[in-house]
Each structure stands twice: as structure tokens, then as C-alpha cells.
Amino acid sequence: MFTFRNIIFKSGIIVSFILVFLIIFSYNGILDYYHLSKKKQLILLDNKKIIEKNKRLARQINRLTNDKEYIGHVAKHEFGMAAADEFVFRTILPRNIEEKKR
Helix, strand or coil: CCCHHHHHHHHHHHHHHHHHHHHHHCCCCHHHHHHHHHHHHHHHHHHHHHHHHHHHHHHHHHHHHHCHHHHHHHHHHHHCCCCCCCCCCCCCCCCCHHHHHC
16 A cells, blocks of 8 residues: 555655756766766867977977078978089989880
């Protein structure tokens, strides 16, 4: 037989399960918090990478504006330029052995 206490107890258990379900699976619940914290960690890692890249680029800009030797190094190695007193020798290699035999 259902007593008032028994009904209140079962209703309390049902309400408790509903609240736990809502806390875990609802919008802004525990699962959302977990996914957002993982996303935050990835964004922070990307930010660190971008900050380091910006520092490297700032150093390179500083060297390109102030360091004559570095400018010469970049011109020579990245753009294939040579100084006035240097000679550049380029060799042309055959693309494959069959072309060499013809």
C-alpha cells in the first residue's frame, strides 16, 4: 500500500535522477564543460605557437632593417643574388639518363 512517505521518497528519487541527468547532459552541463575545456587547451596551444612565430618574425624584421650582413645572407641564399666581386656558376644536369645517351 502506498503511504504518503513512500510516495514522497519515490518522488524524491525520481526528481534526483532528473536533476543529475540535467546536470550532466544539459546545455552548459558537465559534458559541455569537458568539451569546452579541451577546446580551450587547443586554442591556448595555438596561441603559444602564434606568439612564438610573431617573436621570430619580429627578430627577422629587426635584423632585416639593421643588420647588413644578414641582408646579404638572405639575398644570397634565398634570392640567389651575388656580390659584385663574386662569380656564380650554374650547372645544368640532364633530367634522366636516357636524355644523356641520345
